[in-house]
Amino acid sequence: xxxxxxxxxxxxxxxxxxxxxxxxxxxxxxxxxxxxxxxxxxxxxxxxxxxxxxxxxxxxxxxxxxxxxxxxxxxxxxxxxxxxxxxxxxxxxxxxxxxxxxxxxxxxxxxxxxxxxxxxxxxxxxx
Numbered sequence: 001x002x003x004x005x006x007x008x009x010x011x012x013x014x015x016x017x018x019x020x021x022x023x024x025x026x027x028x029x030x031x032x033x034x035x036x037x038x039x040x041x042x043x044x045x046x047x048x049x050x051x052x053x054x055x056x057x058x059x060x061x062x063x064x065x066x067x068x069x070x071x072x073x074x075x076x077x078x079x080x081x082x083x084x085x086x087x088x089x090x091x092x093x094x095x096x097x098x099x100x101x102x103x104x105x106x107x108x109x110x111x112x113x114x115x116x117x118x119x120x121x122x123x124x125x126x127x
Contacts, residue, residue, distance in 0.1 A: 023096040027063075027089070035059040035085045042078050058082075063089035 036055035043050045058071045062085045073079040 023092060023099065027092045027096065030085070030088065030092070031059055031063045032056060035063065035081065038081050039078065042075075042081070046075060048074065059085065062086050065090060 036052065036059045039055040039058060040050070040052060043055075054071060060066075061068055061071070062082050065086050073082050
């Protein structure tokens with residue numbers, strides 16, 4: 001049966017796309033939404049003056065483990081959140097990279113690459 005749109009192929013693409021990028025989406029959500037929100041809420045509890053921009057900046061610097069040192073957590077709850085964020089950033093990025101590299105190593109070689117390898121091993125060169 002010749003269909004205009006192959007739903008099986010579309011569903012397979014969706015599953016692969018969602019699986020590959022769920023870790024990246026989690027990483028971005030934690031960096032730009034969850035941890036900055038926690039920092040702002042903690043600042044409101046302690047009545048410190050900080051801005052959302054500072055919270056996002058601190059979150060990006062912490063989750064990437066850059067740590068410039070220009071902004072520092074001032075009390076133990078923020079220090080705990082910062083340590084948790086740094087560890088989760090390293091773990092999430094490691095899981096994402098491992099899943100991407102693992103997928104690449106499993107992908108089969110294309111027919112063109114196989115014929116080039118066969119030609120090299122037999123001494124024939126493609127014309």
